[in-house]
Amino acid sequence: MTETMAGIAAGRPAGGPQPRGLLLRVLPTGMYAGRARMLVERSLLVNRRTWLAVVSGFCEPLFYLVAMGVGFGRLAGDLVGPGGQPISYVAFVAPALLAASAMNGAVYDATFNIFFKIKYNRIYEAVLSTPLGPIDVAIGEIAWALLRGGLYAVGFFAVMLGMGLVTSPWALLVVPAALFIAFGFAAIGMACTTFMRSWQDFDLVQLALMPMFLFSTTFFPLTVYPPAIQFGVQCFPLYHGIEVMRALSTGQVDGSILGHLAYFLVMAAVGLVVSANRLGQLLLR
Amino acid sequence: MTEVAERTRGLGRVPGPVAAAFLVMEGYWTWYRRNWRSSAVSSVVQPVLFLLALGFGFGSQVQPGPATGGLSYVLYLTPALLVATAVQIAAFECTYPVLGSFKWQAQYVAIAATPITARQIVAGQLTWVAVRMTSSLLVFVAVAAVLGAVTGPAILISLVVAVLGGMAIGAPVTAYSATLETEGPFAGLFRFVILPMSLLAGTFFPVDLLPVWIRPLAWLTPLWHGTELARGAAFGGLNPWAALGHLGYLAALFALGAALAVRFFRRRLAK
Numbered sequence: 001m002t003e004t005m006a007g008i009a010a011g012r013p014a015g016g017p018q019p020r021g022l023l024l025r026v027l028p029t030g031m032y033a034g035r036a037r038m039l040v041e042r043s044l045l046v047n048r049r050t051w052l053a054v055v056s057g058f059c060e061p062l063f064y065l066v067a068m069g070v071g072f073g074r075l076a077g078d079l080v081g082p083g084g085q086p087i088s089y090v091a092f093v094a095p096a097l098l099a100a101s102a103m104n105g106a107v108y109d110a111t112f113n114i115f116f117k118i119k120y121n122r123i124y125e126a127v128l129s130t131p132l133g134p135i136d137v138a139i140g141e142i143a144w145a146l147l148r149g150g151l152y153a154v155g156f157f158a159v160m161l162g163m164g165l166v167t168s169p170w171a172l173l174v175v176p177a178a179l180f181i182a183f184g185f186a187a188i189g190m191a192c193t194t195f196m197r198s199w200q201d202f203d204l205v206q207l208a209l210m211p212m213f214l215f216s217t218t219f220f221p222l223t224v225y226p227p228a229i230q231f232g233v234q235c236f237p238l239y240h241g242i243e244v245m246r247a248l249s250t251g252q253v254d255g256s257i258l259g260h261l262a263y264f265l266v267m268a269a270v271g272l273v274v275s276a277n278r279l280g281q282l283l284l285r
Numbered sequence: 286m287t288e289v290a291e292r293t294r295g296l297g298r299v300p301g302p303v304a305a306a307f308l309v310m311e312g313y314w315t316w317y318r319r320n321w322r323s324s325a326v327s328s329v330v331q332p333v334l335f336l337l338a339l340g341f342g343f344g345s346q347v348q349p350g351p352a353t354g355g356l357s358y359v360l361y362l363t364p365a366l367l368v369a370t371a372v373q374i375a376a377f378e379c380t381y382p383v384l385g386s387f388k389w390q391a392q393y394v395a396i397a398a399t400p401i402t403a404r405q406i407v408a409g410q411l412t413w414v415a416v417r418m419t420s421s422l423l424v425f426v427a428v429a430a431v432l433g434a435v436t437g438p439a440i441l442i443s444l445v446v447a448v449l450g451g452m453a454i455g456a457p458v459t460a461y462s463a464t465l466e467t468e469g470p471f472a473g474l475f476r477f478v479i480l481p482m483s484l485l486a487g488t489f490f491p492v493d494l495l496p497v498w499i500r501p502l503a504w505l506t507p508l509w510h511g512t513e514l515a516r517g518a519a520f521g522g523l524n525p526w527a528a529l530g531h532l533g534y535l536a537a538l539f540a541l542g543a544a545l546a547v548r549f550f551r552r553r554l555a556k
Contacts, residue, residue, distance in 0.1 A: 053469070056476055063481045071490030075358070076346040089346070203326045210331055214338035224345050 031280055032135035039127065039140025040147070054148060058155040061101040065159060068093045072219075079221060083252040091165050095245035096218040098156050098174060099181055102149055103238055104209065106182035109145035110189030111205050115196055124283050134279035138190060138272060145186045146179055153178035160249070168251025177248055177261075181241040184264035187271025188237075194278035212238045237263060299400040302408070308401065309409025310416070312392060317417075327377070328421040332370040333428050336363065339489065340434055352491055354520055359434045364443040364519040365488040368511035370425060371418045371451030376479045378414045379455045380471045383462035386410075387553060394554065403551035411456060411543060418451045419444070436519055443515035450511025453535040456542025463549035487512040510534050 047054055073089035081087030117123045124137055132140075153175045160166050192205070216238040222230055233239055240260040247253050300308060317324075336359070344358030353361040386393040396406055422444050429435050458474070465471075485495060486509040492500055503509050510531040517523025 053472060056473065060476060060480060063484050067484040067489065070496065071485070071494050072343065074494050075352055075490055076343070077348075079346065200320070200323050203323045207326055207330070211334055214334050215342070219338060220342040220346055224342055 031133040031276065033131045033133050034136070035132055036136045036139035036143060038130075038132060039137060040144050042123075043140075043144040054151075057105065057148070058152045061097050061152070061156055062159060064097050065090070065094060065156075065163070068097070069163065080223075081252070082246050082250050087250065090163070091167075091249070092221075092246075093219060094160050094163075094165050095174065095249040096216075096242040098153060098160075098178055099238060099241035099245045100213050100216075100218055101152060101156065102178040102182040103185045103241065104213070105149045105152060106145055106186035107189040107205065107209060109148065110142070110186040111193045111196070111202065114141060114190055114193045115199075115202075118193070118282065124279075128283055134283055135276045137283070138276050138279055142183065142186045142190065142272075146182055149182040149186075150175065150179050153182075166249065168249070170247075170251045170253050171249045173248050174245055177244050180261060180264055181244070184237065184267035184271070187268045187275065189271070191271045191274040191278065194275055194282055212236050216242055218242060237267060240264070302405055305401045305405035306408035306412055309396060309406050310413045312396075313409075313413045324417075328370070328374050328417070329424050329428075331373075332366055332425050336366060336425075336429060336432070336434060340366070341432075352494070354516070354522075356436070356520070360436055361516075362489065363429050363434045363436075364440060364447075364515040365512045367422055367425065367440075367443050367447040368450045368508060368515050369483050369488045371422060371447040371511070372454050372479070372483065372508050374418050374421060375414055375451035375455030376458055376475065378417055379410075379458040380462050380474065381468060383410065383459050384465055384468055384471075387463065388466075393550070397554040403554050404547045406554075407459065407543065407546045407550050410459060411452065411546075414455045414459075415448055415452060418448050422447055439519050439521075442518035446511055446514040446518055449532070449535050449539070450507050450514070453507035453511070453538040453542070456539045456546060458542070460542050460545035460549050463546060463553055482506045482508050507535055507538055 069090045072093070076089040078086040078088055079092045081092065124134075127137060128134070157166075157171075157175055160171075189205075196202070215233060216236045217233065218238075222233060225233060240263045244257055244260045247257050340359035340362045344362065347353065347358040349355055349357050393406055397403070426435065426440055426444055430440075461474075462471075485499065486492065486503045486506040488508065492503045492509060495503060513523070514528060514531045514535075517528060
């Protein structure tokens, strides 16, 4: 009974889940009602009429892939792939584009869209007057971004399959890997959004994404760089995402893939904790 | 007191067409002076990064050959990147800012309440876009020259051509933006026109490498005509008749776009 009272005092519904587990001890209480799915449902309803715009997002990496296949690939010839054997330029770039599109989609969703909703739409103020808390908001929005990202990844994978770029059964794992990468970027992106003051700050997002997209071995191998710069490039999260994707799509999988994935696990954890705390400060004032 | 009187007298005069267009530009400049940093990222930093990553990085994988005119890839890329950048800047400056000037900030509506006409607003808007492109491209050319990605001073002719190519996109897009009520269609414009055009219409590789059935589409784009001209100006070897044809096509698109823009501006501002 006292527990229920505490739950009500903390803003949770009486019958809702009680705070327990490590995550909830790290985070302030009264922020999570376990109903993030309601926010996903809202996103589905809102996007019901604009599904064409959502689906068309899939075309962007496709244009890149076509350009790589018909143009860049014929100029460049074959490269050295992950296992040391020659690989066609398209097969080299395709997995990298998938990782980059997972990054771009996740970051844009988690920055522009969320910022708009916090600052102009103010939908979270309405959301928080219901039993949902800031963590529901964080999880719900990231889940929606991942649903979209997963849709794009499946489409991209289908095109890779159609272009004959898939040569190993490991490649089936590129779709979950894309979601994992997107999750890391979405969490960090959302954390950054909570610090943004105005639209001008989004140039910084652009300034972070653009070099990462261009220089994380997306379009040419790491060996092109001098050793000092190679180290810098290896610090980029997208570099690790691309390594994972390339390993999976060529079937050259070894233990190092776990290290690359751990990078994203840390990103996701840091991003989630920071954004839940900051969202609490921003929204529950 | 006299100061106020002078100012009122100054405002009471109807400006000539050129002065009016400059007044419209001055409005943009006043805003830009305070906010240039944000556009410096997309109009200067971004093309330089593309030059580094694709010109030098990807270019290291390309053997100079007939497809690149016997030049190293980065030299081959620079003049075309000028045109692609001009098109990017024009496309952006003529979409959201134009719609915003009708709808969100509504400064066109405010200007239309003065003696400045719709034609003069369009002239001011398009001149402003040309100035923005020229200044950004000059910085880009300077950086490219320092990086050794330029064959010679003829690149400045490519720059002029690039601005013309940008205007051939900018004018029709301005006209289109003036007909819109919401910003929704812009996403489609960028995704289905500007992006594929930038990737496929000759900037990064010759159009001859495209499948036969896509080539006519590439030939329709102003980007391809601008790219042909810009490379011809920088490297020489362009047939004068072909050059004239490309110039004519770009000028015609610009003229058509500007005429439509005046028409749509007038219609919308009369409401």
